[in-house]
Amino acid sequence: MSQRRGSGRPTIADVARAAGVGAITVSRAIRRPEQVSRELRERIDLAIRELNYVPDPQAQVLASGRSNVIGVILPSLTNNVYADVMQGIYDRIEGSGFQIQIANTRYSEDEEDRLLQLFAGQRPAAMLITGIDQSDATRAYLAKADFPVVQIMEHAPDPIDMLIGFSHVEAARVAVRHLMEEGSRRIGFLGARMDPRMLRRREGYRAQLREHGLYDPAREAMTSAPSSVSQGRALSGRLFDAASDTDALFCANDDLALGALFECMARGRRVPEDVAIVGFNDLEMMAAAVPAITSVQTHRYRMGKMAIDMLIDRIEEREVPERGVDLGFQLIVRESSRRG
């Protein structure tokens, strides 16, 4: 036993020796078994098992120039929305041989740019990024990158490379239209954080009301603070104080909607009789609330899973039929907005 630098773990050379073949044949037997004769393959498999050999991913990356790391940039880790996306991502990654490297922009564009540069510099196998509001420089950079890129959470006609999401403007319009159909005319808006997707939901809200001459800026309550149930209470309280005759609330996410429901309870406003409420995302708790809260269901888990699916297909040079996938949304009508 010479005193070498090694890790002590068996290497591909050990396996080759044990199987009586060259190292490269072991390498091939692992990556492209069909290129190795049946007999050698069996001897190699046996040696691998006996030595308990596991290839060193670092060395593979270095030698091949190909990494197995998929970079993922999300605006938040605590937000339920992205937690669901992450679950989808990890479920698809599992057993795929790829690894995920996550970064968190905290909703900062500058941070997103910085992290993107950082990741891209490490030659990832692919990148997943959130939203469609990257800077021109970043777009140009990623468009030229030699790894596939997928944008998630929104649908748009001009993906950098691939894209999977839905239209927040349309989803908001459908929610507000529903409130109108149930008889509301003085419909308020609650928004927090005011990231790009929140702004587009507000855009849909405004467009829908404007078309019917019902838009009134006094019925919008917003904050740049993070969204929370407490913010939902505060914002709806503020709105009720300023525009007391508001008869419905489109809440740009479910935390705010739940907060609005509690604020109505605290103020003795009946839901839906006095105030109808619609949320956004359809978190699990919406169905359990009393009254159950109407919300726009979005396919967060599927977005994460399919995004990784598309990336892996591209990494492995398979055809990806559609580069821009619209996953849509679904309005789930519950008691909080039902007056029929």
Add this chain to the structure above:
Amino acid sequence: MSQRRGSGRPTIADVARAAGVGAITVSRAIRRPEQVSRELRERIDLAIRELNYVPDPQAQVLASGRSNVIGVILPSLTNNVYADVMQGIYDRIEGSGFQIQIANTRYSEDEEDRLLQLFAGQRPAAMLITGIDQSDATRAYLAKADFPVVQIMEHAPDPIDMLIGFSHVEAARVAVRHLMEEGSRRIGFLGARMDPRMLRRREGYRAQLREHGLYDPAREAMTSAPSSVSQGRALSGRLFDAASDTDALFCANDDLALGALFECMARGRRVPEDVAIVGFNDLEMMAAAVPAITSVQTHRYRMGKMAIDMLIDRIEEREVPERGVDLGFQLIVRESSRRG
């Protein structure tokens, strides 16, 4: 330009050539600047900036045998509790030069063992694992591992290496004691998922009631299904059906507590007059509910952050004063349990 295999990025050799020094001196100038003379250091820094050189982490790992990856094994990514832990982890990692590799056991012990083996085999710089219920084999393996290990979420006297958490048994006892002090005698328990920490909270609940001769198995409603607000409604509904005179509920987490509140609303049971409710974890929404819900505050973010802190200290061979940190908990009393 010969057609080489390289990535096109500048390498340490390029920097060395530009600065007129040997490659190893560049390497040292980056990692231990104090070992390189001032003059060379400046020439090297200049060359690095001009070439826009970034060291290749894969190659560093391969050459040094030291990785910068900290493995993190959590039971869930969507559970708010772990989302907060992750936030703390990422906040401490940022700018530290270390990377996080996350895995998700979905509350399966077998999966935890499998992932641990997988990670440990990749020679991580350190490992963070959840809870204290690892198998004997795993404990023994980690105890001998040549990287630091931290267990989080629970406090216990016998850490594998380091540990940071709190006593779930004690926390549950305090919550139940509070309900007793507010006059409840027929106190029920709601639990879901039934992972080890949930079981210890139930243990605390039982112990506290038994001490006063108040324990009644008929007042426990549990499920192995994941916790959710809907489960909170279902379980509390079941409990009310089976033991109608139950006058308080200790809910082993906040989702269940919120569900219980909604179920009370649906059944016309007043909170806290007819039924007092206490949750666990003190998620943000507890304070916004109507009535606001009493809960046990736990320090999830700090746990994640401090755990990484301790690991990095150990990796960099600094002293870690305490190997077992008890972060405690705090009962936050609100209207849902106040009868005084």
Add this chain to the structure above:
DNA sequence: ATGAAAGCGCTAACAC
């Protein structure tokens, strides 16, 4: 304080 040579574990390129 600095450098040359060797090697980390693996794979691309090119034989045979």
Add this chain to the structure above:
DNA sequence: GTGTTAGCGCTTTCAT
């Protein structure tokens, strides 16, 4: 099909 050789980009060892 299989092996040989020469790297991938960096750090260790050992010399100066």
